[in-house]
Amino acid sequence: MTYTFHFADVFAYGDLLLRGAWLTIQLSAVSTVLGLIVGILGALGRNSQHAPLRWLAGLYVELIRNTPFIVQLFFLYFGLAQIGVKMTANQAALLAMVINLGAYATEIVRAGIDAIARGQWEAGLSLAMTRWQVFRHVVLLPALQKIYPALTSQFIIVMLGSSVVSQISAEELTFAGNFIQSRNFRSFEVYFVITAIYLLLSLGFRQVFRLIGARVFRRA
């Protein structure tokens, strides 16, 4: 092999890489928090006593989990803009990630709630707690603890999936990589560096989730 590596050509764009990685972190962190909230609400909806709520939550989950992320993204950014609902690329990216993660989180959280023995619910209700109180104080934490590893994986998947939002000109890490590649044509070096950064981000996020988990589930 006679190829000479030129990593310096990539690091010449260091600030672009940093800005890209930072946007990826921001998008992922915010969509993780919001997506989890949507997921819990969605799981409540799917377990609701009211049929329309169950039906609505089911529709949301099926719609989002059975369509490609990039199509959802294009719909939000290009489709809605056509009928006058304009978002910036970053807003559309964040919204698409929250909606997407929310649907998957709904199913994961629901699995956790279903895994809580009926006796727990009955015990709570017999103490004159409302269904909401039982959910909030008895069921939620153990349910989340049971599915926390699965949830963590889904967060990481969404973080990695955020690479797709470069398609609507959101200038995150993959955009930075593609941009640098279009200027110096050093595909190997560029994508090698980008891959390494994503790997570091994944490991970092995993570590953060582990610490959060250890803290939150201490009592449970």
Next chain:
Amino acid sequence: MHAFSRRTILAAAAAALTLSFQATAARAEALDDIVKAGVIRIAVPQDFPPFGSVGTDLKPQGYDIDMAQLIADRLKVKLELVPVTSANRLPYLQTRKVDLVISSLGKNAEREKAIDFTSAYAPFFSGVFGPAKSAVKAAADLKGKTIGVTRGALEDLELTKIAPEGTDIKRFEDNNTTMTAFLSGQTELIATGNVVAAAIIARNPPNKPETKFIIKESPCYIGLNKNEPKLKAKVNEIIAAARADGALNRISLKWLGQPLTTDLPS
């Protein structure tokens, strides 16, 4: 100094042969042959809309085809279209299988060594396009505007250089996405080729893109063989007349969706 090697002598002989061949070929003016035969053979593209493509009726259509027809009409001869690709359009001309090449041909020093060119007949350029209401006239006006461009394309590289600080350049994966961003209103302006702009105009959007300013241009010329002064003069005369009487402008409006730029070099 060495005596002439065999190779040098052979090369000299070959050169002499070529020269004499060219001389014989040039003796009969192509224009006279065309008029005598009553037919002009013109090389046109068929894979490069809107300059040349195959229509739904399987007939060639496009800017170049209309241009060829215009020249044949004004020479009062029949038109024989010869479909070519961009790779073989010059060989077709040099081997005299065609009399003219009207095939979105740009001029450069390399080609000028091989063939001759008439005056320009069509604009071909990269530029910034936007709706009529946009007041952008030069790169400096881009400050604070969002402009879509295909990442890595010529327009991206140029725009990155000339756009002032504060221009929001949105880079997309391919021409289609860049077009979609403009059509859906996500970008106010679009930097692209006039051919791509023509494709947008053809979709008849509410925000018709108009040329705001030109980034780089390389207009199209008609190619003909060297040493054909009569044919060249006649074609130049036809182009000038077609520009003056508006025939060329009609072709431009029809295929590029925009009136002819006034500064086509002759």
